[in-house]
Amino acid sequence: MKPNEKPANLILRNGRVIDPAQGLDAVATVVIENGKVVEVGPNIEIGAQRRGEFEQIDAGGKWVVPGLIDMHVHLREPGEEYKETIASGTRAAVAGGFTAVACMPNTRPVNDCAAVTQFILKKAAEEGACRVFPVGAISKGLEGRNLCELGELRASGVVAVSDDGRPVESSMLMRRALEYAKTFGLLVISHCEDLGLSSGGLMNEGRVSTRLGLRGIPRAAEEVMAARDILLAELTGARLHLAHISSAGSVALIREAKKRGLQVTAETAPHYFTLDEELLSTFNPVYKVNPPVRTREDMEAIKAGLADGTLDAIASDHAPHSAVEKDLEFEYAANGMIGLESSLPLILRLVRQSILSPLDAIAKVSQNPARILSIPFGTLAKGAAADLTVIDPEATYTIDARKFESKSRNCPFDGMEAQGRAVMTFIDGRVVFTAPD
Numbered sequence: 001m002k003p004n005e006k007p008a009n010l011i012l013r014n015g016r017v018i019d020p021a022q023g024l025d026a027v028a029t030v031v032i033e034n035g036k037v038v039e040v041g042p043n044i045e046i047g048a049q050r051r052g053e054f055e056q057i058d059a060g061g062k063w064v065v066p067g068l069i070d071m072h073v074h075l076r077e078p079g080e081e082y083k084e085t086i087a088s089g090t091r092a093a094v095a096g097g098f099t100a101v102a103c104m105p106n107t108r109p110v111n112d113c114a115a116v117t118q119f120i121l122k123k124a125a126e127e128g129a130c131r132v133f134p135v136g137a138i139s140k141g142l143e144g145r146n147l148c149e150l151g152e153l154r155a156s157g158v159v160a161v162s163d164d165g166r167p168v169e170s171s172m173l174m175r176r177a178l179e180y181a182k183t184f185g186l187l188v189i190s191h192c193e194d195l196g197l198s199s200g201g202l203m204n205e206g207r208v209s210t211r212l213g214l215r216g217i218p219r220a221a222e223e224v225m226a227a228r229d230i231l232l233a234e235l236t237g238a239r240l241h242l243a244h245i246s247s248a249g250s251v252a253l254i255r256e257a258k259k260r261g262l263q264v265t266a267e268t269a270p271h272y273f274t275l276d277e278e279l280l281s282t283f284n285p286v287y288k289v290n291p292p293v294r295t296r297e298d299m300e301a302i303k304a305g306l307a308d309g310t311l312d313a314i315a316s317d318h319a320p321h322s323a324v325e326k327d328l329e330f331e332y333a334a335n336g337m338i339g340l341e342s343s344l345p346l347i348l349r350l351v352r353q354s355i356l357s358p359l360d361a362i363a364k365v366s367q368n369p370a371r372i373l374s375i376p377f378g379t380l381a382k383g384a385a386a387d388l389t390v391i392d393p394e395a396t397y398t399i400d401a402r403k404f405e406s407k408s409r410n411c412p413f414d415g416m417e418a419q420g421r422a423v424m425t426f427i428d429g430r431v432v433f434t435a436p437d
């Protein structure tokens with residue numbers, strides 16, 4: 001993000017302001033001065049002599065929410081700029097209503113040292129459309145052998161560490177990572193996968209994989225690792241976050257860990273509550289993702305986990321791939337799907353289905369990821385940076401991946417009828433995205 005050109009003064013009127021951090025869901029006015037929220041409430045009037053200093057926006061019929069935060073994306077830069085760049089990925093973010101993203105370290109080179117973190121932060125400052133929070137690697141080169149210099153990574157600006165894309169296979173290395181991360185106040189994000197169990201798997205293991213003749217990945221591949229890491233969080237007293245949760249059993253394990261008072265948080269992604277394994281019958285590689293989309297029962301368990309707070313956050317796991325890796329026979333295609341520009345309508349669907357209240361839905365993509373990552377965003381409280389998203393909850397349209405800002409097109413929701421979208425996105429009170437009519 002470029003430094004503030006001009007401090008923004010702005011008044012948004014008549015919007016339904018939904019700010020979970022303040023427990024606020026009411027029609028209200030938001031006043032922004034010098035890029036910060038200065039007042040939120042009903043019937044706020046600005047003295048006539050100052051009125052000219054503020055741009056006025058009528059948000060009638062719209063939701064005004066804290067700038068959305070996607071805590072799990074792959075921006076692919078450095079190294080795979082033909083799939084995505086920090087510039088294109090952050091443009092996709094603001095178009096989807098996101099004002100901040102946390103980007104995973106499985107770039108080339110891997111973000112396993114200060115130089116790579118600093119490169120990402122510099123690029124983001126120069127070319128990024130939104131705030132970028134790098135996640136550093138746990139192990140050098142994501143190879144699972146040697147621990148990174150977590151203190152150096154912390155000092156250079158990472159908000160968490162993860163070997164995402166790969167599990168940390170050695171329990172001892174994970175234990176050490178949690179211990180060191182704790183001393184540096186760093187969050188550890190776990191990609192839960194037992195490689196022995198998932199090895200060679202292409203989709204969820206079960207009736208459908210048997211019918212299709214595709215090798216399956218059992219739920220236990222995720223659950224064994226979720227259980228291990230929960231136990232290691234208990235052993236070390238460190239904070240642990242479980243990424244892209246896809247299975248009913250993992251939800252049960254996390255629920256139980258929270259009951260025991262462990263510092264464990266978790267996220268799921270829209271595809272895990274929207275898509276089921278039956279779609280794999282098409283053999284379309286756009287549905288290939290790791291962990292795989294699972295059964296209707298798993299989808300219901302994910303929704304229940306979101307509803308009762310077991311799953312704290314929804315993150316897209318935006319994983320861009322080009323046709324070269326993705327448009328291949330199912331077996332050879334890369335894992336991953338893009339999500340930054342399709343997440344919001346899928347989350348809003350949970351509200352229409354009465355699974356989440358508007359406050360809870362917005363919390364999963366603002367207050368909660370901000371809290372988990374320890375970043376001072378995700379609220380419209382007085383004094384906060386004026387990062388906000390104006391949502392039209394009624395807008396109906398067909399998702400068209402050809403119009404995406406992302407460089408990649410591997411979107412399984414392409415062509416889907418959707419309702420609800422971001423119409424304006426603001427960072428520090430300045431407009432960074434306006435939806436075309």
Ligand code: DOR
Nearest residue numbers: 074165289290319335336
């Ligand atoms: O499907 C996936 N794609 N899962 C991961 O964990 C990594 C990601 C990627 O980087 O493409």
